[in-house]
Amino acid sequence: MFLLLTVTLSSCNINPSVMFKVPSNYEYDTDQTIGNVEYRLSPNDILAMNVYTNDGFKLIDVTTSAESVMSRGGNGMNSSSYQYLIEPDGNIKLPIIGKYKIAGLTIREAEKALEAQYANFYNKPFLVIKVVNRRVTVFPGTGGSGRVVNLENESTTVIEALALAGGITNTGKAKKIKLIRGDLRNPKVILIDLSTIDGLKQGNLLLQANDIIYVEPIPRISQEVLTQITPLVGIITSFALIYNIAIGF
Numbered sequence: 719m720f721l722l723l724t725v726t727l728s729s730c731n732i733n734p735s736v737m738f739k740v741p742s743n744y745e746y747d748t749d750q751t752i753g754n755v756e757y758r759l760s761p762n763d764i765l766a767m768n769v770y771t772n773d774g775f776k777l778i779d780v781t782t783s784a785e786s787v788m789s790r791g792g793n794g795m796n797s798s799s800y801q802y803l804i805e806p807d808g809n810i811k812l813p814i815i816g817k818y819k820i821a822g823l824t825i826r827e828a829e830k831a832l833e834a835q836y837a838n839f840y841n842k843p844f845l846v847i848k849v850v851n852r853r854v855t856v857f858p859g860t861g862g863s864g865r866v867v868n869l870e871n872e873s874t875t876v877i878e879a880l881a882l883a884g885g886i887t888n889t890g891k892a893k894k895i896k897l898i899r900g901d902l903r904n905p906k907v908i909l910i911d912l913s914t915i916d917g918l919k920q921g922n923l924l925l926q927a928n929d930i931i932y933v934e935p936i937p938r939i940s941q942e943v944l945t946q947i948t949p950l951v952g953i954i955t956s957f958a959l960i961y962n963i964a965i966g967f
Contacts, residue, residue, distance in 0.1 A: 736934065736935060738896055738898065738907075738930075738932050740907065744907075746907055746908060746909040747906045747907060747908050756824040756825070756826070756872070756873055756924075757824065757825065757849070757852075757872045757873050757874075757924060757925075757926070758822055758823065758824055758926070759804060759820055759821050759822065759823055759824070759825065759828055759849070760804065760821055760822075760926050760927060761804050761805060761806045761807070761808055761821055762803070762804060762806070762851075762927065762928065763803075763804045763821075763849050763851065763852070763927055764801050764802070764803050764804075764849070764850050764851040765801065765802050765803075765804065765810065765847050765848065765849060765850070766800070766801050766847070766848045766849075766850045767800055767801075767802060767812075767832075767845060767846070767847050767848075768800075768845065768846040769836060769840075769843060769844075769845055770843065770844040770845070770846075771840045771841050771842060771843055771844070772841055772842050772844075801850060804820060804821055807819075808820065808821030808822065809821075812832070814836070814839055815832075815835045815836065815838075815839075818831070818832065818835060820832075825847050825848075825849070825872060828847055829845045829846070829847050832845050832847075833845050849872070849927065851927065852868070852869040852870075852874075852927045853866055853867060853868045853869060853927065853928070854866070854867050854869060854874075854879050854925050854927075854928065854929040854930065854931060855867075855928075855929075855930045855931070856879055856880065856882075856883035856930075856931045857930075857931065857932045857933060858880065858883050858884060858885065858886050858887050858890055858933050859886050859887040859888075859889050859890015859891065859933035859934070859935050859936075860887040860888075860889045860890065860935065863884070863887060865883050865884075867879055867882045867883055869925060869927075873924055874924070874925050875921060875922050875923060875924060875925065876895070876897060876910060876920070876921050876922075876923050876925060876931060877912070877918075877921040877922070879925055879929075879931055880931065880933075883931075886912075886933050887933070889935050889936050890933035890934070890935055890936070891913075891933060891934045891935070891936055892911075892912045892913040892917075892933075893911045893912070893913035893914075893917075894909070894911070894933075894934040895909070895910040895911070895912060895931065895932070895933050895934070896908070896909060896910070896930075896931075896932045896934065897909075897910055897923065897929060897930070897931055897932075898929065898930040898931075898932065899926055899928070899929045899930070908923070910923070
C-alpha cells in the first residue's frame with residue numbers, strides 16, 4: 719500500500735489548472751510605460767478615422783474600400799467613419815497618402831502626423847482617430863472566471879481592467895499577477911505585485927490591445943492530493959476486503 723501511494727503521489731499533477739507557468743529562475747520583463755498617461759498604437763489595432771477640412775468645418779468624403787460606418791451626430795449632421803487596420807509591420811494603408819508607419823505613436827501624435835500628410839491635399843485638415851478593437855483577457859484567479867474586457871477609455875490601467883473583470887477572486891494571489899503582451903510566440907511577461915500599497919505604481923501600468931492579465935491562483939495542495947489518492951484508496955480498500963473474505967473462507 720505504501721509503494722502504491724508513493725507511486726501515485728509522485729505522478730500527481732498538483733493544481734493542473736494553473737496556466738502560464740514559468741521556471742523558477744525566469745527573468746521577468748520590466749515595462750517602461752509605468753506612469754505614462756497615453757495609449758500607444760500597436761499592430762492589429764483597428765482605427766476609426768474621420769477627416770475634416772478647415773479645422774473641422776467640412777467633412778472630407780474619403781472614398782475607399784475600407785469598411786464605412788455611418789452615424790448621426792448630436793447636431794443632426796451625418797458623419798462618415800472609416801476603419802483601418804494597423805498591419806504587422808506597423809503601417810496603416812490610407813486613401814491618397816498610401817502606407818504610413820503609425821505604430822508606437824499616441825493617438826494625438828498619430829492625428830498630428832496624418833494631418834501633416836493630408837495638408838498636402840486639403841486645406842487645414844483635422845483628424846479624429848479612435849481605436850475600436852481594444853480589449854484584454856483577464857483571468858482573476860479562479861478557474862472558469864476568465865473574461866474578455868473591452869477597453870473603451872484610451873488609457874486603461876491594470877487596476878482598472880481587474881476592476882472591470884470583477885476584481886481579484888478570493889483564491890487569487892494579489893502578489894503574483896502576470897501581464898503577458900506582444901507576440902505570443904515570444905511574449906513579454908511582466909510580474910506585478912498588488913498585495914501592498916507600493917504595488918499601485920505597477921498597477922498604474924497602461925494596457926495595450928490584446929494584453930493578457932493572469933492572477934495566479936493559490937495552491938490547493940491538500941485538495942488536489944486528496945482528489946488524486948481517493949480512487950486509489952477505494953481500490954486498496956476493496957482488495958483488502960476481498961482478501962479478508964478469502965482468508966475467512
